[in-house]
Amino acid sequence: MPTRAARHARREGDEQLPPTLPWRFPRPRLFLPAIIALGLAAFFWPARELRSDNFVLYLPAGHHMLPLESVGSAKYLPLLQILNAVGKVGGIQEKKNSLKVWFGSTQVELRPNEANVQAAKESFELTQPVHVTDGQWMVPLDFLTIVLPHLTHQTVEYQQGTNRIFIGDVKPASFTVRVDPIANGARLTVQFTDKVTVRTASQNGKWVMFLGDHPMEPMEPSYRFDSPYLTDLEFDDQDGLPKLILSPGSAGLNFYPVQAEGGKILLADVVRPPSVQASASQAPPGSAPQAQPTGPNPQITEESPAAPPGPPLPVVALDAGHGGDDTGGHSRDGVPEKDLVAKYVARVRAALLATNQYRVVLSRTGDMNVSPEQRALAANLSGAVCFLSFHASDLGTTSPRITIFTYVPPTAVSPGGPDPVRPAFVPWGDVQQVELAKSLQLANALQQQFAQMNGVEVDVPATAPLRTLRNVNAPAVGIELGRLAPDEDATAIENPAFQQQVATAVVQALAGFATGGN
Numbered sequence: 001m002p003t004r005a006a007r008h009a010r011r012e013g014d015e016q017l018p019p020t021l022p023w024r025f026p027r028p029r030l031f032l033p034a035i036i037a038l039g040l041a042a043f044f045w046p047a048r049e050l051r052s053d054n055f056v057l058y059l060p061a062g063h064h065m066l067p068l069e070s071v072g073s074a075k076y077l078p079l080l081q082i083l084n085a086v087g088k089v090g091g092i093q094e095k096k097n098s099l100k101v102w103f104g105s106t107q108v109e110l111r112p113n114e115a116n117v118q119a120a121k122e123s124f125e126l127t128q129p130v131h132v133t134d135g136q137w138m139v140p141l142d143f144l145t146i147v148l149p150h151l152t153h154q155t156v157e158y159q160q161g162t163n164r165i166f167i168g169d170v171k172p173a174s175f176t177v178r179v180d181p182i183a184n185g186a187r188l189t190v191q192f193t194d195k196v197t198v199r200t201a202s203q204n205g206k207w208v209m210f211l212g213d214h215p216m217e218p219m220e221p222s223y224r225f226d227s228p229y230l231t232d233l234e235f236d237d238q239d240g241l242p243k244l245i246l247s248p249g250s251a252g253l254n255f256y257p258v259q260a261e262g263g264k265i266l267l268a269d270v271v272r273p274p275s276v277q278a279s280a281s282q283a284p285p286g287s288a289p290q291a292q293p294t295g296p297n298p299q300i301t302e303e304s305p306a307a308p309p310g311p312p313l314p315v316v317a318l319d320a321g322h323g324g325d326d327t328g329g330h331s332r333d334g335v336p337e338k339d340l341v342a343k344y345v346a347r348v349r350a351a352l353l354a355t356n357q358y359r360v361v362l363s364r365t366g367d368m369n370v371s372p373e374q375r376a377l378a379a380n381l382s383g384a385v386c387f388l389s390f391h392a393s394d395l396g397t398t399s400p401r402i403t404i405f406t407y408v409p410p411t412a413v414s415p416g417g418p419d420p421v422r423p424a425f426v427p428w429g430d431v432q433q434v435e436l437a438k439s440l441q442l443a444n445a446l447q448q449q450f451a452q453m454n455g456v457e458v459d460v461p462a463t464a465p466l467r468t469l470r471n472v473n474a475p476a477v478g479i480e481l482g483r484l485a486p487d488e489d490a491t492a493i494e495n496p497a498f499q500q501q502v503a504t505a506v507v508q509a510l511a512g513f514a515t516g517g518n
């Protein structure tokens with residue numbers, strides 16, 4: 001938030017001279033034709049030159065959008081709509097050359113084409129004259145700052161040049177913006193002055209970040225970036241929904257927004273995707289070839305059965321651990337964890353889709369190394385009802401064996417203090433912590449189903465500080481399969497029949513979980 005002094009300075013700096021008005025003419029003999037021309041201009045002008053926008057009045061009880069009329073650089077609002085938004089109009093007396101409005105205990109009087117307004121027994125001078133369009137009494141914007149406070153006895157906060165005003169006890173949040181280079185991309189950091197819940201969408205090749213219904217007053221209406229990955233960031237609330245609109249520098253970039261610091265920071269990585277996209281091990285048996293994603297969120301691969309009527313199907317997010325140069329663990333005969341767990345994910349996905357009850361989102365769509373934040377993001381952006389992360393490791397001598405983990409925050413703080421790479425963003429949001437009870441329900445439902453499988457040992461659900469689960473905004477569990485160890489063969493968990501049993505058990509557990517009051 002700029003201080004009042006800063007805002008005042010800004011106002012003076014931004015002050016625009018009134019446009020050169022056409023009724024000043026150099027030579028008197030042009031006067032009469034000029035009057036006729038003006039009359040014609042007044043007749044045709046509104047249709048051609050009036051631009052319609054919205055102006056938002058933010059009040060403690062909510063916001064009101066008013067149609068904004070621009071005449072040249074002057075902006076006008078309908079008087080009665082302003083008064084009805086901020087209070088109650090008690091009566092109107094309209095004459096050919098004047099309008100009297102009773103508002104609360106005061107009276108407002110104005111005349112067409114005059115800049116003088118009588119209100120609350122005082123006289124106020126606006127910078128532009130009042131005018132009447134289609135029977136509507138229009139007042140210039142500075143009516144809000146010059147006259148309105150005397151009618152409502154409430155403060156107004158208005159930043160010159162913007163299309164929003166804050167009236168009374170409304171404390172708008174603001175934000176700062178920064179862009180830093182990262183490998184293969186750029187990181188946008190938006191730091192808010194207050195906690196904000198961000199929802200993202202893509203529209204017309206741009207990324208839109210909705211900022212909830214928290215009133216916002218941006219320091220700048222838009223930011224331009226000197227980056228091949230990001231062109232500009234624009235703030236907009238013209239439809240009453242405060243939002244940031246981010247324009248990518250080119251097509252085909254991936255966008256990974258993540259919230260941190262409990263909603264005070266939004267990090268958005270914009271990166272060029274690696275050329276490696278597909279892995280044979282990821283495709284489930286008998287599935288159609290996967291379409292190459294084209295939208296700005298190609299990381300998020302959402303699949304659903306042929307659209308059934310009724311409400312949208314719940315989304316299940318499946319996460320195959322590791323990938324790319326991060327192979328995870330491996331067995332004695334060299335089976336890497338990343339490939340093994342991808343097989344489980346492929347089978348679970350196929351089993352879920354076969355029910356026609358779910359859509360499925362994969363956190364990675366091939367053999368690629370995806371960060372924990374990006375995996376969580378895939379789930380969060382899709383509105384997933386749950387997140388299942390598959391891993392394999394050494395769970396002791398018994399095999400096959402399954403342990404289900406829920407998230408627990410790390411207890412030890414690194415002795416070196418905050419992460420030196422990103423000191424501003426530690427600690428992270430830990431959104432999973434509010435989901436822990438449901439995550440445990442999910443873990444228990446899975447454990448019960450796994451325990452009914454033949455010849456498998458299933459542990460009581462445990463907790464672990466799994467980074468992948470930390471930022472997931474839904475019930476989330478890690479499913480660890482054993483035994484995958486360098487001194488053991490992994491035959492038991494490589495067995496396709498066992499993998500299919502696991503997939504079936506997951507489907508049954510989710511059905512029970514969903515009906516168990518979720």
Ligand SMILES: [Zn+2]
Pocket residue numbers: 321322328329337390391392
């Ligand atoms: Zn692992």
